[in-house]
Amino acid sequence: MNSDWRSRVSEGTGTGPRNVPEPVYLDYAATTPVDPAVAEAVGRCLTGPDGLGNASSAAHPFGRRAAERIERARAEVAALIGAAAGDIVFTSGATESNNLAVLGAARANAHRGRHIVSSRIEHKAVLDPVKRLEKEGFAITLLSPDRSGRIDAQAVAAALRPDTVLVSIMLVNNEIGVIQDAAAIGALCRSRGVLFHTDAAQAAGKIPIDVRTLPLDFMSLTAHKLYGPKGIGALYVRSEARAHLQPIVFGGGQERGLRPGTLPTHQIVGFGVACDLALRVLSAERARLDGLRERLWRGLSTLGGAHANGEGAPCVPGILSVSFEGIEGESLVMGLRELALSTGSACNSASGEPSYVLRALGRDTQLAQSTLRLSYGRFSLPEHIDLAVDAIRREVTRLRALSPASEPAKASLGEALGEAGGPGQEVWVRFRLAVREGTVKSALFKAYGCPHTVAVTAWVAERLRGRSRAELAPGTPVEWADAFAVPVEKLGRLLAVEDALADCARHWPEPE
Numbered sequence: 118m119n120s121d122w123r124s125r126v127s128e129g130t131g132t133g134p135r136n137v138p139e140p141v142y143l144d145y146a147a148t149t150p151v152d153p154a155v156a157e158a159v160g161r162c163l164t165g166p167d168g169l170g171n172a173s174s175a176a177h178p179f180g181r182r183a184a185e186r187i188e189r190a191r192a193e194v195a196a197l198i199g200a201a202a203g204d205i206v207f208t209s210g211a212t213e214s215n216n217l218a219v220l221g222a223a224r225a226n227a228h229r230g231r232h233i234v235s236s237r238i239e240h241k242a243v244l245d246p247v248k249r250l251e252k253e254g255f256a257i258t259l260l261s262p263d264r265s266g267r268i269d270a271q272a273v274a275a276a277l278r279p280d281t282v283l284v285s286i287m288l289v290n291n292e293i294g295v296i297q298d299a300a301a302i303g304a305l306c307r308s309r310g311v312l313f314h315t316d317a318a319q320a321a322g323k324i325p326i327d328v329r330t331l332p333l334d335f336m337s338l339t340a341h342k343l344y345g346p347k348g349i350g351a352l353y354v355r356s357e358a359r360a361h362l363q364p365i366v367f368g369g370g371q372e373r374g375l376r377p378g379t380l381p382t383h384q385i386v387g388f389g390v391a392c393d394l395a396l397r398v399l400s401a402e403r404a405r406l407d408g409l410r411e412r413l414w415r416g417l418s419t420l421g422g423a424h425a426n427g428e429g430a431p432c433v434p435g436i437l438s439v440s441f442e443g444i445e446g447e448s449l450v451m452g453l454r455e456l457a458l459s460t461g462s463a464c465n466s467a468s469g470e471p472s473y474v475l476r477a478l479g480r481d482t483q484l485a486q487s488t489l490r491l492s493y494g495r496f497s498l499p500e501h502i503d504l505a506v507d508a509i510r511r512e513v514t515r516l517r518a519l520s521p522a523s524e525p526a527k528a529s530l531g532e533a534l535g536e537a538g539g540p541g542q543e544v545w546v547r548f549r550l551a552v553r554e555g556t557v558k559s560a561l562f563k564a565y566g567c568p569h570t571v572a573v574t575a576w577v578a579e580r581l582r583g584r585s586r587a588e589l590a591p592g593t594p595v596e597w598a599d600a601f602a603v604p605v606e607k608l609g610r611l612l613a614v615e616d617a618l619a620d621c622a623r624h625w626p627e628p629e
């Protein structure tokens with residue numbers, strides 16, 4: 118566990134393009150670095166004779182050797198969750214496993230009933246197949262979590278109907294790290310004769326899982342969240358539930374016909390090694406990551422106005438989701454270029470929409486949108502956590518000081534004070550102009566909003582000196598948007614800058 122590129126490239130020789138140091142990697146919940154032992158096993162498989170044959174070619178030794186390596190890996194994957202090797206179906210990852218479990222179990226049982234129970238905080242790889250089933254005529258109940266992020270087993274009980282055939286509730290949430298009570302939910306499902314699937318992509322290798330004691334029928338796994346390669350995963354299918362699952366792709370009959378296609382030997386071998394490693398280091402790593410989580414939260418909580426999402430519920434130690442009061446999320450992330458992390462879910466970052474998971478927890482838009490998900494793991498060190506704490510403290514403090522909320526909105530003698538937007542709104546801009554003999558002597562500003570809003574406000578403030586009340590604005594929002602390459606959908610926010618200037622003109626001080 119050394120401090121190489123897996124945690125941070127900048128230490129030592131590695132730098133990114135144009136010599137910018139690579140950021141500290143704190144996005145383990147999106148994907149983990151591949152462990153060197155895994156990479157070595159995959160490499161050997163790709164170049165050596167073990168990887169040559171097709172595991173279905175039983176007629177020659179190459180095929181038989183590939184089949185042998187795959188069966189060894191299958192046993193390693195199974196061992197991580199206490200399963201029998203025969204209950205593991207290899208897939209391309211948790212997305213496919215979720216699709217196979219949700220679509221396959223619902224369709225195979227449609228004759229018994231057409232109702233499915235899931236939750237609002239599931240990964241899209243469960244929610245989207247569930248929505249697909251709705252189009253096929255299934256009724257769907259999506260449960261909301263309590264404020265700590267937990268789905269109450271009693272709520273599941275209340276949602277079950279005589280025609281319910283499947284419950285799908287994730288084991289660990291990918292945005293907030295909350296562990297669900299799969300034992301209670303599973304026991305309930307079993308007593309009602311309902312199939313139970315859990316998405317364990319974020320749980321496997323992080324918390325102990327034993328399907329011999331957990332009453333569940335299907336469980337999704339993926340290698341790239343536990344230091345294995347991307348593009349390989351598995352669905353655990355309890356042997357008694359096999360008859361209640363139908364495939365979603367059809368072909369050569371591999372994986373008992375549940376997931377046909379030539380097995381990717383090298384990826385499966387890597388997945389096996391990753392599971393074997395994860396099992397061996399699990400308890401020591403769990404304790405170590407718990408320590409890092411405490412260190413991180415100690416550093417961030419003293420900032421004030423910081424809320425740990427999932428507080429009060431059991432969480433995996435490798436994810437800490439924190440919402441900050443009084444900060445605009447995009448500006449926060451923009452200022453944290455030395456950290457590689459996510460805001461909300463990685464899948465949501467591009468859209469700019471506040472996370473549906475955080476909204477389901479009852480966070481308002483501002484808090485949901487100013488949330489950082491810090492996730493760390495095997496190659497993370499205390500110094501990476503300290504660096505993250507320092508950077509986040511610096512940016513949160515800077516942005517809060519920059520916000521109009523940091524000072525009273527009162528003009529002193531000879532000042533023109535104008536503002537637009539306000540607390541709880543997307544933008545809030547204030548100018549404070551010292552006016553002498555009818556012109557601006559100096560200008561100060563405060564701004565809360567996206568990086569564009571803040572940049573344009575600062576730029577405008579620099580150009581106000583010497584201007585008169587009648588010609589206060591240095592240009593128009595359209596010109597500013599042009600100069601700062603502001604995307605059209607954000608142009609509206611720049612109107613606040615113009616409005617704040619107009620407000621200054623309205624509050625022009627009387628000549629002395």
Ligand SMILES: *Cc1c(COP(=O)(O)O)cnc(C)c1O
Nearest residue numbers: 210211212240242291318319339
């Ligand atoms: C990452 C993730 C997935 C998707 O897994 P892939 O292997 O990338 O398809 C599904 N569910 C959860 C909870 C995840 O964290």
